[in-house]
Amino acid sequence: MSTIPTFRSHLFRLASAGLLVSSLFLSGCGSKQEKPQQMMPELPVMKVEPSSASVASTYSVRLEGLADAEIRPQVDGTLQAILVKEGELVKKGQALFKIDDAVYREQYKTALAAQHAAEAQARVAKVNVDKLIPLVENKVVSPVQLTTARAQFQAAKAQADQAAATAKTAAINLGYTEIKAPVAGYVGRIPFRQGNLVTKNQTQALTMLSDVNRMYAVFSMSESAFADFKQRYAGATLQEKINAVPPVRLTLSDGTVYQHEGKLESISGGFDSSTGSIGLRVSFPNREGLLRSGNSGTVSLMAGYHNVMLVPQAATVELQDKVMVCVLTEGNKVMKKVITVEGASGQNYIVSDGIKPGDTIVTAGIDRLQDGMVIKPLSGDSAGATAPAPSNQNGH
Structure with a gap:
């Protein structure tokens, strides 16, 4: 008789456990069916207004002295005396070498x-x-x-x-037999020694004499870059355009900026048929003698743009060969537009077409946006985005 209640209580416990499991299962299913509310992205924006910008076109240069004269013997004989030292500054007419x-x-x-x-x-x-x-x-x-x-x-x-x-x-x-300096300048390397036989037909010069009171930075420009140069600077003639180029800055190979500004002086008469480029020459004063022939570096030719629209490069996205921005439309919807980039000024693009003054663009996170998406714009100080300031540190 005692086994029946025990069996019934066992069945009761099993039924209670099944109800608990079913309740938990239904509860879990109900939580999966709930959809999370989609959050509207908060993104910084800025209004595009006309501005001014300076653009630097950078070119590699080789430095040459005002006069780089090879000193060679004009008679045969024994080198009797070397009257100067390498690196010495000499005057025009000063004796350099003496031949017996x-x-x-x-x-x-x-x-x-x-x-x-x-x-x-x-x-x-x-x-x-x-x-x-x-x-x-x-x-x-x-x-x-x-x-x-x-x-x-x-x-x-x-x-x-x-x-x-x-x-x-x-x-x-x-x-x-007394070899004198044809110009004032610095004495280069002297590969000969006293007692050496020298001849007027020898291939190696006695030394190189460089007049470095004024230095020339020589560089080349491609045909397309030269066409851009002629359109970028004002003037009816090429000489007027050369005169319109602002003072030129020289950056040496170690990254330091030379203390004196230079002036674009001349452009060669034609293109080199082998390279398809044209030569230009910038003159720099060198009163302190800090520059030497053979030095290398870069020069930056500045050009100014006025009433142009500047767009931060971070506010653009490139797709194939097109550059696009996200413009904010009615209802804070975004629409991607293709822009025409004329050049770069610092971290900004100079835009000539695709957007107009007064347009508002998204300045961050645009790679995640699709046309028609609604965002919550953050403008001004709250977004940390302001109109880009002109910069002159970009080059081509």
């Missing part, structure tokens, strides 16, 4: 003596002519004798002139 002049000095003495002898012969011939003139006039001697004397005088005079030319050449060669 013993041979050339003797050649000059010999040529000078021959000149004096020839000149003496010419004077004697002139005396003979002067002596015969009155004799011929008085018919004492035949005119043929006077004609012969005059011919002898002309021959003696020619010999004297030839001897004088030979002596002058010998004097020039003697002068070449």
Whole structure:
């Protein structure tokens, strides 16, 4: 009799557990069917207004001195003395090298003596002519004798002139034994030493002399860049456009900006057929001598834009070859628009088409947006987005 209540209580417990499991299952199913409320994204926006911008086109340059003169011997001989040191600043006309002049000095003495002898012969011939003139006039001697004397005088005079030319050449060669600076500047590397034999036909120069009081930054510009250059700067002629280029900044290879500004001076007369580029030259003062020939760096040609629209590059997205922004429309809906980019100024794009003044664009998170999506705009200080300031640090 005691086993029946026990069986019934066991069934009761099983039924209660089943109800609990069913309740939990139904509760779980009910939670899965609840849909979370979609949140409206809060994104920063800004209003686009006309502004001004400066754009820098950057080019790699090679520096050259005002004059880079190779110093070469013009006579053969032994290098007797080196009168300067590498890197020394020398004046125009200062002696740099001395070649043994013993041979050339003797050649000059010999040529000078021959000149004096020839000149003496010419004077004697002139005396003979002067002596015969009155004799011929008085018919004492035949005119043929006077004609012969005059011919002898002309021959003696020619010999004297030839001897004088030979002596002058010998004097020039003697002068070449002392090699002087053709320009003021800094002495380059000297690969020769005292006692070396040097010749006028040798391939290697004695040294290079660089006049670096003014330096030239030389660079090339492609044909398309040159076409852009002609449109970017005001002026009816190319020289007027060159004059319209603002002062140029030079950045050296170590990243430092040279303390003096330069001026674009000239553009070469034609394009290089092998490279398809045209050469330009910017002049920089170098009073302190900080620049040297062969230095490298970059120059930045600045150009100003006025009444243009600046859009932060972070507010754009690129799709294939198109640049797009998200414009805020009625009801805070976004619409993607393709813009035309004329150039870059710092972290901003210069936009010429696709948006108009007064348009509001989304400045962040646009890669997650689709046309027609509604956002909650954050503008002004709350979004941390303001109209982009002009910058001049971008290059092409």
